[in-house]
Amino acid sequence: MRTHLALLLLFSALVAAVFAVLQREEPRDQLRFGALLFAALVLGAILAGWMLYPLPLGRS
Amino acid sequence: MRATTAAPASALDRPSPHLVCFAAWLMPGAGHLWLGRPRTGVIVLFALLTLFFTGLALGGRIFPFVPSQPLVALAALADLGTGAPYLLAWVMGWGSGQVTAPTYEYGNTFLITAGLLNALVVLDACDIARGRK
Numbered sequence: 001m002r003t004h005l006a007l008l009l010l011f012s013a014l015v016a017a018v019f020a021v022l023q024r025e026e027p028r029d030q031l032r033f034g035a036l037l038f039a040a041l042v043l044g045a046i047l048a049g050w051m052l053y054p055l056p057l058g059r060s
Numbered sequence: 061m062r063a064t065t066a067a068p069a070s071a072l073d074r075p076s077p078h079l080v081c082f083a084a085w086l087m088p089g090a091g092h093l094w095l096g097r098p099r100t101g102v103i104v105l106f107a108l109l110t111l112f113f114t115g116l117a118l119g120g121r122i123f124p125f126v127p128s129q130p131l132v133a134l135a136a137l138a139d140l141g142t143g144a145p146y147l148l149a150w151v152m153g154w155g156s157g158q159v160t161a162p163t164y165e166y167g168n169t170f171l172i173t174a175g176l177l178n179a180l181v182v183l184d185a186c187d188i189a190r191g192r193k
Contacts, residue, residue, distance in 0.1 A: 002118070007166050010114065011173070014107040018177050021100045022184050 091185030120167020121157025
């Protein structure tokens with residue numbers, strides 16, 4: 001349970017849930033916004049990880 | 061004429077914004093529960109308590125207020141946003157932080173995020189209580 005991915009998924013789900021209920025009024029809109037935010041957080045973190053992969057430069 | 065007589069009655073029925081803000085800070089979700097938004101209140105309560113206690117379980121640190129270290133003081137301010145769970149952790153001596161734990165930074169991130177999100181929740185509850193939202 002304490003893997004990077006599991007913690008990322010848990011963190012993203014909880015943060016997305018709070019933002020969804022704060023930013024949208026209707027349950028349907030909340031679900032859609034929350035799912036979108038969750039996907040953005042997870043994919044953004046994975047993308048950032050890939051972009052940082054070459055660092056530090058010059059490692060063997 | 062009707063509107064002028066009805067407005068004071070509804071204003072009296074509405075809870076004090078200051079009390080709502082304090083309740084919202086003290087216990088995440090309490091402000092929304094008080095304002096008759098149980099779904100929002102329960103989701104916020106569950107999400108923020110899970111974030112906070114997962115952060116503690118991951119070895120995160122409840123940062124002390126050290127004015128000479130601005131970043132630590134800012135982290136402490138963010139932690140304080142969680143309200144009663146923060147006070148409980150402080151009284152019980154939890155959150156000393158295990159710097160050697162691989163999940164130490166994860167724990168800090170969870171704890172700080174819980175506090176900052178609750179600050180947003182407090183502002184939202186205050187806006188609702190004041191009739192701005």
